Amino acid sequence: MKPATPAYVRYERPPVVEPLEALLLDSGERLEGEIKYYDYGVVSVVFQLPFSGDWDNLVHLASRWVWDIDFASRAEPLVKARLNQCTDAMIRPYSRWLSEDYFIFHVSEASGNPPAADVIRDHGFEIxxxxxxxxxxxxxxxxxxxxxxxxxxxxNDVTVIGWNAAFLYDSRAGAETAIQLLEYANSQLLEFRHYDELLTEILDRAYALLEQKTGVFARWRLAKSARNLHTTLLDVAELTEHADNAIKFLSDMFAARLYRLAAAKVGVPDYKELVSRKVKTAEDLYNYMVDQFNQSRAFFLEITVVLILLIELYYLFRGKPM
Structure with a gap:
C-alpha cells in the first residue's frame, strides 16, 4: 500500500473541514458531504455516494451525473448558509462566485482484483x-x-485524468493522495479564473481612462488610477503566492507528477499564463501612467518657476522690492 497522504503531501495552511448535510437527489440517491475552507478564498464541497455494480452501470451513472445534474446550483445555497455564519473570517468577500464541477469515479474493488494493465486493456473504452x-x-x-x-x-493502481472527471482504480488509502491533489488543482483553477476576470476588468478601465483627453491637467487623474492599479497587482501577487505555496510535496515525486498532470488537464497552466501576461500588461500600463503623471508634475513645476521669475522681474523693473 502506498503510504497515507500526510507522508507525501501537506498543506502550508490546512483547510478547515466540516461535515455538510446530506444532499438528496430526485432519484432518491443520498450523498454524504463535507465542506472545506481554504485560506486563499476557495470553498470546496465534496459529495460522496457509495456504488456497486457493473461497468455498464458505472458508465450510465457517470453520464447522468456529468450532464444531467447541476451540482453547483445545489451546493451554492448550502455554502452561502455556512458562510453567513463565519462572516468575520472573510476579507472582502465577492457577491458573484465562480464555480467548477469535477467528478471522481473511484473503483476500489473489482471482480478478481485484476492488475491495472488488465483493467485498462479489457475496459479501456468504458473508462x-x-x-x-x-x-x-x-x-x-x-x-x-x-x-x-x-x-x-x-x-495494481491507475489514475486516468480528464478535464472534468477522473477515473481511479486503487485502494481507498491509495486513492487519498490523488483525490486530494485533484481537488487542489481545481481550487487553483478557480483562483486563476478569478484573477483573469479581475485583471480584465482593471485593464478595461485603464484603457478607457487613457482614451480620454490627454491634456496636461487630465494626466493628474492618472495618479489615483495608477495607485489603484498597483494595489491590485500587489493583491494578485500575494494571493497567487498563497495559492501556489498552499501545498507542499515533501518526499514523493509521484505526487508531484500526478499534480502536474491533473493541473494540466483541468487548465491551470493555461489560466496561469493568461494571468501572467495580463499582470505584465498591467505593470507596463502602471509605468506608463506614472510617467505621464511625472511629466505633468514636471511641467507644472516648470510653469510655477517661470511664474515666480516673471513676478520677480515685474517688481524688479518697477523698482520695488518684493
Missing amino acids: AQVVRGDRLRLSAGECNEVLHSQISYYA
Whole structure:
C-alpha cells in the first residue's frame, strides 16, 4: 500500500473541514458531504455516494451525473448558509462566485482484483466513457486520447485524468493522495479564473481612462488610477503566492507528477499564463501612467518657476522690492 497522504503531501495552511448535510437527489440517491475552507478564498464541497455494480452501470451513472445534474446550483445555497455564519473570517468577500464541477469515479474493488494493465486493456473504452461522461462508445482514437492521461505507481493502481472527471482504480488509502491533489488543482483553477476576470476588468478601465483627453491637467487623474492599479497587482501577487505555496510535496515525486498532470488537464497552466501576461500588461500600463503623471508634475513645476521669475522681474523693473 502506498503510504497515507500526510507522508507525501501537506498543506502550508490546512483547510478547515466540516461535515455538510446530506444532499438528496430526485432519484432518491443520498450523498454524504463535507465542506472545506481554504485560506486563499476557495470553498470546496465534496459529495460522496457509495456504488456497486457493473461497468455498464458505472458508465450510465457517470453520464447522468456529468450532464444531467447541476451540482453547483445545489451546493451554492448550502455554502452561502455556512458562510453567513463565519462572516468575520472573510476579507472582502465577492457577491458573484465562480464555480467548477469535477467528478471522481473511484473503483476500489473489482471482480478478481485484476492488475491495472488488465483493467485498462479489457475496459479501456468504458473508462474513456466514464471520464468523458459519454453514453455512447467512443472511437479508438478518442479512447487512446483519454487513456493517454494516465499515471500509475504500483501494478495494481491507475489514475486516468480528464478535464472534468477522473477515473481511479486503487485502494481507498491509495486513492487519498490523488483525490486530494485533484481537488487542489481545481481550487487553483478557480483562483486563476478569478484573477483573469479581475485583471480584465482593471485593464478595461485603464484603457478607457487613457482614451480620454490627454491634456496636461487630465494626466493628474492618472495618479489615483495608477495607485489603484498597483494595489491590485500587489493583491494578485500575494494571493497567487498563497495559492501556489498552499501545498507542499515533501518526499514523493509521484505526487508531484500526478499534480502536474491533473493541473494540466483541468487548465491551470493555461489560466496561469493568461494571468501572467495580463499582470505584465498591467505593470507596463502602471509605468506608463506614472510617467505621464511625472511629466505633468514636471511641467507644472516648470510653469510655477517661470511664474515666480516673471513676478520677480515685474517688481524688479518697477523698482520695488518684493
